[in-house]
Structures are given as C-alpha cells and as structure tokens.
Amino acid sequence: MAKPRVILITGASSGIGKATALKLQAQGNIVYGAARRIEKMTDLAAAGVHVLKIDVTDEKTLIAAVKTIQVEQQRLDVLINNAGYGSYGALEDVPLSEGEYQFKVNVFGVMRLTQLVLPIMRAQHRGRIINVSSIGGKIYQPLSAWYMGTKHAIEGMSDAIRMEVAPFGIDVSIIEPGGIKTEWAGIAEKKLLEVSGETAYHEQAIKVGAILSLFDQFASNPGVIAKLMVRAVNDVKPKSRYHAGMGSGLSLTARKWLSDRQFDKMMTTAINGAAKLAKLEHHGQRTGKRHYQHN
Numbered sequence: 001m002a003k004p005r006v007i008l009i010t011g012a013s014s015g016i017g018k019a020t021a022l023k024l025q026a027q028g029n030i031v032y033g034a035a036r037r038i039e040k041m042t043d044l045a046a047a048g049v050h051v052l053k054i055d056v057t058d059e060k061t062l063i064a065a066v067k068t069i070q071v072e073q074q075r076l077d078v079l080i081n082n083a084g085y086g087s088y089g090a091l092e093d094v095p096l097s098e099g100e101y102q103f104k105v106n107v108f109g110v111m112r113l114t115q116l117v118l119p120i121m122r123a124q125h126r127g128r129i130i131n132v133s134s135i136g137g138k139i140y141q142p143l144s145a146w147y148m149g150t151k152h153a154i155e156g157m158s159d160a161i162r163m164e165v166a167p168f169g170i171d172v173s174i175i176e177p178g179g180i181k182t183e184w185a186g187i188a189e190k191k192l193l194e195v196s197g198e199t200a201y202h203e204q205a206i207k208v209g210a211i212l213s214l215f216d217q218f219a220s221n222p223g224v225i226a227k228l229m230v231r232a233v234n235d236v237k238p239k240s241r242y243h244a245g246m247g248s249g250l251s252l253t254a255r256k257w258l259s260d261r262q263f264d265k266m267m268t269t270a271i272n273g274a275a276k277l278a279k280l281e282h283h284g285q286r287t288g289k290r291h292y293q294h295n
C-alpha cells in the first residue's frame with residue numbers, strides 16, 4: 001500500500017468529492033473532506049474522514065481549515081480542489097453578479113486555497129495539487145459561457161502554476177471529467193431553465209437542458225473519477241492531465257482535430273440528437289437495447 005498522505009479535498013459533501021474522499025480514506029490516507037453542508041458528510045465522518053465546514057467564497061473558512069490541518073497533522077501532502085457548480089444560461093440572460101459568483105466559486109476559491117497551501121508544501125519541499133476542471137475546460141457548448149470560462153481558466157492557470165511550483169517539488173495535475181452522475185447536472189439544468197427558459201434563447205435552453213436531463217441515465221458514476229484521483233495522488237510521475245467519464249475521450253479528441261467550425265457543427269448535431277432522445281425518453285417511447293452502464 002502507498003504511504004498514507006494528508007489530503008484536503010473540497011466539495012466532499014456530494015458526487016465526485018464524496019466518492020474520492022471515501023476511496024482515499026479506505027486506502028489508509030488521512031483525509032480532510034470540506035464543504036458547506038456538513039450534514040451531508042456524516043457518512044464520511046463515520047468512515048474516518050475529518051469533516052471541515054468551508055465555503056470556498058469565504059476566505060475565513062479557508063484559512064481556518066488549513067490551520068486545523070497544520071495543527072493536527074503538521075503537514076499537508078495533497079490538495080484536491082474539487083468544489084464547483086455549473087452556472088448555465090445565455091450570456092445575455094445571466095446577471096453579471098451570478099457570473100462573478102460562478103468565478104468566485106470555481107476559480108477564485110480554488111486559487112485562494114492554493115495560495116494558502118503552497119507555503120506549507122514549499123516548506124516540505126513536496127506536495128501535490130489536483131484541480132478538477134472538466135472537458136468543458138477544453139470544449140464548449142452554447143448557454144454555458146460562464147461555466148466553460150471558469151474551467152478554461154482553471155486549465156490555463158493550472159498549467160502556469162505547474163511550471164512555477166515545480167522547482168519546489170510540487171506537482172500540479174488537472175482532472176477533466178466527462179458527464180458524471182452527481183448533483184451537478186440537476187443544478188446546471190435548473191439554473192439554465194430559470195434564466196433562459198422563457199427568453200429569446202428558450203429553444204436552445206430546452207435542447208441544452210435535455211442533454212443535462214439525460215445525465216441521470218447515461219452519465220458515468222463518480223467512482224470513475226475517484227479512480228483517476230487516486231492515480232493522480234499516487235502516480236510516481238503524475239500526468240499533467242487525466243480524463244474519464246461519459247463522452248470525455250470523444251469530445252477531447254474532436255476538439256483537438258476538428259476546426260472550430262467543424263466542432264460547432266458536431267456540437268449542434270449532438271445537442272439536437274440529445275434533445276430528440278430526451279423527448280423519446282420523456283414519452284417513454286424507447287424500446288430495445290438496455291442503456292450502457294458506465295462504472
């Protein structure tokens with residue numbers, strides 16, 4: 001078994017963060033799981049995970065969390081910046097304050113916590129930072145500009161940071177999940193329909209919402225990403241990027257090889273196809289084959 005590490009993971013109350021915290025804990029690591037809803041982390045506490053209440057937009061809570069770990073463990077080996085949500089809706093419809101909040105959670109929260117942890121890792125001459133981006137850090141869809149913007153920012157910033165902290169023995173990896181069955185899609189769909197469901201963008205909103213509504217059925221389980229996280233924590237030479245989950249390989253390959261206009265066309269076809277499928281699902285008209293289950 002790999003040497004136990006002291007690990008802080010944000011967004012541990014649900015989905016990818018919860019699955020990852022449990023997996024890393026089961027492997028014998030000392031795991032701190034953090035989120036706003038501590039009542040959703042009683043299962044983690046029961047499994048031995050140290051539970052911390054943080055709001056990534058509230059610096060005081062981040063400082064307190066890092067201090068707690070320093071006092072209790074005198075070290076911090078791995079930071080996993082996982083907390084985040086999808087603010088969907090047409091750019092014209094999403095209030096600027098919501099766009100700013102999306103960046104506060106998905107980007108500024110990540111960067112502030114990283115700032116707080118880096119002095120500890122530098123002093124140790126060792127550390128690992130794992131930032132959860134998305135395939136949305138490389139590709140794009142309509143009605144998701146703020147979310148895609150945050151994840152593109154995480155990609156570029158993580159690359160820059162990887163180079164600047166390497167001389168101190170600190171590694172930075174990026175995780176790019178595809179579609180994963182968590183609370184994420186429901187939150188994104190709700191926001192999308194609230195802001196753009198009855199505007200000039202409503203037809204697009206219905207179609208993009210249809211893709212999100214299919215996550216419950218077709219998306220991969222969070223365990224797929226928890227496995228990747230374990231690799232990013234334990235790999236002797238961690239990769240700069242790991243990806244897995246529904247559609248991740250296809251999307252990233254298409255983005256790499258297609259021109260922007262070709263990718264636009266492919267995405268439009270995918271959105272229209274998903275909208276048709278969701279309609280059929282809705283009316284219970286699907287027959288035949290069982291759906292492929294991702295694990």
Ligand SMILES: NC(=O)c1ccc[n+]([C@@H]2O[C@H](COP(=O)([O-])OP(=O)(O)OC[C@H]3O[C@@H](n4cnc5c(N)ncnc54)[C@H](OP(=O)(O)O)[C@@H]3O)[C@@H](O)[C@H]2O)c1
Pocket residue numbers: 010011012013014015016017034035036037038040054055056057082083084085086105132133134135136176177178179180181182183184185187219
């Ligand atoms: N699911 C997907 O298909 C997918 C695909 C690509 C990337 N991702 C990314 O994966 C990461 C994890 O998402 P998930 O899919 O596991 O979604 P999830 O089930 O909604 O979990 C999101 C987590 O983030 C936490 N969080 C949200 N806002 C926070 C805040 N202000 N302060 C502290 N914690 C906060 C939530 O905890 P509280 O609400 O309790 O604070 C929750 O634990 C996100 O960065 C997401 O963008 C997800």
